Amino acid sequence: MDRVTIRIRSTLVDDFRNKTMCPVVSEPSPVLAISTGNIKTSSEIKNMDALVLQLLNGLDKGGAYALIALGLTLIFGTLGVVNFAHGALFMLGAFCAVAMKQLLTLSKLVKDESITFFDAFKEEPYLKIWFGDTGAVIIDYAVPISILLAIPIMLLIGLALERGLIRFFYKRTHAEQILVTFGMAIVLQEIVKAMFGANPVPMPPPEIFAGSADIGSFLGLGNSVVYPWWRLVYLGFAGIVIAGVFSFLQFTTFGMVVRAGMQDRETVGLLGIDIERRFTIVFGLAAVVSGLAGVMYTPIVPPDYHMGMDFLVLSFVVVVVGGMGSLTGAVAAGFLLGILQSFASMNEITSILPGIDQIIIFLVAVVILLVRPRGLMGRKGVMES
Amino acid sequence: MTDNSNKKFHLSRRRLLTGAAAVSAGAAMFGGSPMGFVKGAWAKNFRNDPGNNSFVKFGFNVPQTGAYADEGADELRAYYLAVKHLNGEGDGGMLTTMQPSSLKGNGVLGKKVEYVTGDTQTKSDAARASAKRMIEKEGVTMFSGGSSSGVAVATQSLAQEMGVIFMCGLTHSNDTTGKDKRRYGFRHFFNAYMSGAALGPVLKDEMGTDRRAYHLTADYTWGWTQEESIKNTTEALGWETVNAVRTPVGAGDFSQYITPVLNSGADVLILNHYGKDMINSLTQAIQFGLKDKQVNGKNFEIVVPLFSRLMAQGAGENIKGILGTTNWNWSLQDAGSQAFVKSFGQEYGFPPSQAAHTCYVQTLLYANACEMAGTFYPPEVIKALEGFKFDGMGNGPTEYRAADHQCFKDVLVVRGNENPTTQFDLLNVVQQVPRAQVEYDPAIFGGELGPYEV
Incomplete structure (x- = not known):
């Protein structure tokens, strides 16, 4: 009853407002003419804005997908192992950043006098006590600094995983590989949960990257095209890592041997090269790539122990679409699917096809596999023998 | 001989049993308190009756x-x-x-x-x-x-x-x-209805009656009912609902749902998310600069109708200044x-x-x-x-x-504390909304309670 009354009242107010506004509106004025002109252009710009924003978004998502899929393809292409623990490696990378932050903010507990009914403590980081503002700046840059921690740790984890578990499954079927790596992922997840809890951990980016970049003004599109600085950093970072991996494989002797091994493992072995050892290192490298993807992702989505699983299925779809064993394919498919997913979430599209944003990736995968059964850039013979 | 002894034993056991039964019946008749009988009157047969357990x-x-x-x-x-x-x-x-x-x-x-x-x-x-x-x-x-x-x-x-x-x-x-x-x-x-009813007047005081709201809603029973309740409240205030977009639970990255908000003409973002989803969507909305934005000549506002301190911990700094409701603090x-x-x-x-x-x-x-x-x-x-x-x-x-x-x-309307004095001091109580304001007729939601006896 009350709500009805309020509604009636608000309609009356609107009527009153419209009536009083009428003469002003009907009077042709230069100001009004300009403003209508603006509205027209702004609606055109609006669509343009939305496209630019979703494109950026897609590139950004694609960056993350490509990084994870790159590691996955590396492992698949070299060792022939379907690694379902790959998402967990991404998550472990993210938690390297969390651990680093906790390390940097190791605190002295100071009794909190404002809480009287139980003993509560405030935390004062030692870094701040010892170094003052410099300490605060170091803490602020916790995420980029954790890259230094993540590289050796992820390398070690990768090597340990390969030597300790995966190598026993080279000759086994893919189904068994999937089961054991999936089991490993659950174990890793539970360890992280026991250590860091189940709640997402806030990991703010460094202060100077906290806001968003006014890309609209830069491109001359108006001020509604803004994009978070950190996401741009992530995109750049993904580009650098991808370029790094490709040049490593392309321009070093080690990379050449690995590529040769991916093509024909047996012949490389017959040439007297210990290809097994090199593949172990590649596994470590793949772990580092996905770990770094995880580290830099923490300011975008606060990490929790389950974040790897959210990416796992998606990254497999990316690998399949890109073509099993093709590194370029994985990167291209990563960006392609990221962009498609972003565009599919636009309101103009979801209003015609509700829910399309959630299935687009799988839809595209189905279509691509029907048209090109080996994926976009799949090599002959991979997963076919 | 053997037969005889057996018979004897048989008889004595029977006698023992009869005696025991008589004694316990007597004890129950005369020894038990009358209250025992009253309690027992309901104790027909119900599942998991603790009975005589301690x-x-x-x-x-x-x-x-x-x-x-x-x-x-x-x-x-x-x-x-x-x-x-x-x-x-x-x-x-x-x-x-x-x-x-x-x-x-x-x-x-x-x-x-x-x-x-x-x-x-x-x-x-x-x-x-x-x-x-x-x-x-x-x-x-x-x-x-x-x-x-x-x-x-x-x-x-x-x-x-x-x-x-x-x-x-x-x-x-x-x-x-x-x-x-x-x-x-x-x-x-x-519940969601009460959150809406409690938030309404505060939203009116803080943001006025001429606002354009954009909802992002978790796509399941709770999200839908909260979106509906908040929409009813804000539309009664005179606000316009620009759009209400459903997001999959556990989406992780909400950026593709947040970017359309930027140029939608909306000046309030309402996040019908809880737990991890809320932490993620709020963190990302703030990274996209929504909190510092000016739209239609007004400060852009973000509202999270259901708040909890544990979520506030996960969202860190981002929770500061955000309005919401909570059952208790x-x-x-x-x-x-x-x-x-x-x-x-x-x-x-x-x-x-x-x-x-x-x-x-x-x-x-x-x-x-x-x-x-x-x-x-x-x-x-x-x-x-x-x-x-x-x-x-x-x-x-x-x-x-x-x-x-x-x-x-009573329902509490809270705001993320701008200057927390302790690590637990994450939410400020803006208003303790009296119970009368959040009451409603049970008939509006329908449903049947069902029988007492099952």
Whole structure:
């Protein structure tokens, strides 16, 4: 009853407002003419804005997908192992950043006098006590600094995983590989949960990257095209890592041997090269790539122990679409699917096809596999023998 | 000879049995108190009757794994404390402030309270399986737990089927005491409708009547009902709803849903998200500069209708200045809240969350209803809870409405604290909205409670 009354009242107010506004509106004025002109252009710009924003978004998502899929393809292409623990490696990378932050903010507990009914403590980081503002700046840059921690740790984890578990499954079927790596992922997840809890951990980016970049003004599109600085950093970072991996494989002797091994493992072995050892290192490298993807992702989505699983299925779809064993394919498919997913979430599209944003990736995968059964850039013979 | 001795033995055993039966019958006739008979009058046959046991068992079914595991852990802490206080250990907590109270601190109806715990995994099927185990294998007379409305609705209907009372933990969907309400389910926590009704006037004061709202909504029962309730409230204020977009639960990266907000012409973003989704969407919305944006000549605002301190911890700095509602906050100054925070703080070293509060209160309310009814027989306990009016439990005078088993009490409108003085001081209470303002007619949501006897 009350709500009805309020509604009636608000309609009356609107009527009153419209009536009083009428003469002003009907009077042709230069100001009004300009403003209508603006509205027209702004609606055109609006669509343009939305496209630019979703494109950026897609590139950004694609960056993350490509990084994870790159590691996955590396492992698949070299060792022939379907690694379902790959998402967990991404998550472990993210938690390297969390651990680093906790390390940097190791605190002295100071009794909190404002809480009287139980003993509560405030935390004062030692870094701040010892170094003052410099300490605060170091803490602020916790995420980029954790890259230094993540590289050796992820390398070690990768090597340990390969030597300790995966190598026993080279000759086994893919189904068994999937089961054991999936089991490993659950174990890793539970360890992280026991250590860091189940709640997402806030990991703010460094202060100077906290806001968003006014890309609209830069491109001359108006001020509604803004994009978070950190996401741009992530995109750049993904580009650098991808370029790094490709040049490593392309321009070093080690990379050449690995590529040769991916093509024909047996012949490389017959040439007297210990290809097994090199593949172990590649596994470590793949772990580092996905770990770094995880580290830099923490300011975008606060990490929790389950974040790897959210990416796992998606990254497999990316690998399949890109073509099993093709590194370029994985990167291209990563960006392609990221962009498609972003565009599919636009309101103009979801209003015609509700829910399309959630299935687009799988839809595209189905279509691509029907048209090109080996994926976009799949090599002959991979997963076919 | 052998035959004879056998006969003799046979006779003596028979005599012994007859004698024993006569003695016990006599004892029951003359030795038992008349009250024994009155109590026994209800004790027809009900599931998990503690009978002559010296203890009674409760089941605490909370998410111990999955996205809400931290919230589940806090709920468990509260249940342990409630059991402790019911059994007369510790400082008594809210037992000392609850009004009226039939609790004596000697267990429930003289029986010591024991408990079993289960893991819902925040999944309806796992929650039902766990609850079923508690009822069938462990023999619990009541079970409780929460953190997801989907789970609450599913376990509540199980409670009705099996005739064991379910005291809901944290569940905020209108459906729990609306279209899916059950005779055997009770909710102390507030709901989406009440959040909307409480937020309305505050939104009007703070943001005016000429606003354009954009909703992002978690795509399940709770999200839908909250979106509807908030929409009704804001549209009644004169606000326009620009768009309401459903987002998949657990989307992780919400950027593709947030970017369309930037140029939609909206000047308020309403996040109907909870838990991890809320932490992610809020963090990302702020990274996209929405909080510092100016649209239509006004400051862009973000509203999170359902807040919790645990979520505020996850969202970190981003929560500052954001408006929302909460069922209860540890900073309240009434005697009940203070007593509870004190015992919880002393036990665990930090203050309780709203989830812990509602679970603690629910356990006490059930125990008290058993004392009032003088039995564990569910229909009588249900009748004692229906329409029960109480105070001293942290939310002012409260009533368990008989028509839909929803508690009616004051609702808190809160804002993320801009300058926290302690690490727990994350939310500021903006207004304690009086109960009268959030009340509604139970008929608007429909649903049937179902029978007392099952």
